[in-house]
Amino acid sequence: MHLSRTARVVLGCITAAGLTLVHLPLLLVVLNSVNADRSFAWPPTALTGAWWHRALHSAGARDALWTSVRAGLGATVIALVLGSLAAFAVHRHRFFGRRTVSFLIVLPIALPGIVTGIALNAAFRTVLEPLGIGFGLFTVVVGHATFCVVIVFNNVAARLRRIAPSQAEASADLGARPWQTLRYVTFPALRPAFFAGALLAFALSFDEVVVTTFTAGAGTRTLPLWIYENLARPHQAPVVDVVATLLIALSVLPVYAAQRLSADPAGGRL
Template sequence: MNLSRPARLLLRLALAAGLAVIYVPLAVVLLNSVNADRTFGWPPAGLTLRWWGAAWASSGVREALWTSVRAGLGATAIALVLGTMAAFAVQRHRFFGRQAVSLVIILPIALPGIVTGIALNNAFRTVLEPFGVGLGLFTVVVGHATFCVVTVYNNVLARLRRTGIGLEEASADLGAGPFTTFRLVTFPLIRSALLAGGLLAFALSFDEIIVTTFTAGAGVRTLPIWIFENLFRPNQAPVVNVVAAALIVASLIPVYLAQRLSSDVGTH
């Protein structure tokens, strides 16, 4: 499609404005993490890494970080198993209600977080508490897995649709059993899709706060919850900016890797 010069200029300005809305606030957070002024005066009076040292020395930050990592790894592990199984069931088999199953799997990512959080909170209190299992890290992992499954499911489903079943049928024709075929043929084909889905699932879990608030209980504090609790405490403001800046940088890694892995789908 050929656009006139004014139209191209308008599109570029719109793109620049959209990117500015997204990334300028992130740049401010990064700059404030090294701002020597505790009140974040503008322009910065100087630059310092003092707040980064203070953040690392904070036991609350380290404990919250470790909790987020454990919750993310647990939710990702569940998502990899359930998402992969669901993708194979929907793509490789024909059964009544197949589209409905696909919709049910994808729905949690579309629901507002507060709706999911309230529903999970009620379910956990009704089902688990009579057995002596209260809200804690386990319920956080289960809560995060409900929407992390979607990322793995979508990635694996897309890969299965592109690869087809020709190579698997050829493997079976040559005498390989189901497990041998999966190990030598199917798994190598979906490996990068699994890794991409797992990275996105971990990133989603690591940054989640709404569902976590309803499923964590009083004794579990993830890093996003720690940030929210300390956001308006004057003495903690510099440390909060450092933690937020670290999260911004850390979030780029799984998202970038997932994007690169997903872009390689067509090469297999």
């Protein structure tokens, strides 16, 4: 579609304004992490690395980071297994209720986080507590997996739609067994979708707050919860900005990698 010079300028200005609105607050967080003024005076009177030193030596922040990493990895593994199997079942087989199953799998990502958190909290109290399983890392992993499954499911399903069934048929005609076809034909084609789904699922789990609040219990603190609890403490505000800056970096890397992995060689996306 051909656009006039005026239209291109207007669209460029709107795009620049939107990107500035989204990313300028992130830049302020990064600047405040090295701002020597504890009250975040603007412009900064001096720069310092003292807050970074305090954050890196904070036992609470390190423990919360390790908890977030374990929760993210656990949720990602569950999402990879369940999301991939569900994508294969829905998009490679025809059965009664297939559309309903697909809808129910995708539904958790559309529900408000607080609704999901309340529902999981009630379910865990009803089912797990009588069995002696309290709130902790396990319930956080299960809670995160409920919406991380959707990410993997969508990525794998999108890739499956792009794989021609004739490839598997040709493999079978050449004498390959089903497992050989899966290993040498289907899995290589799905590998980028697996990696992209896993990276996005981990990133989504890593910074989840609402569902974690309802499923973590008193003794489990992920990094986002640690940030939320320390944000109101005046002496911890600069340290929180440092941790938030690290979170920005950790979030950008998997999202960028997932975008590259999900790229279509023809120029499109999955």
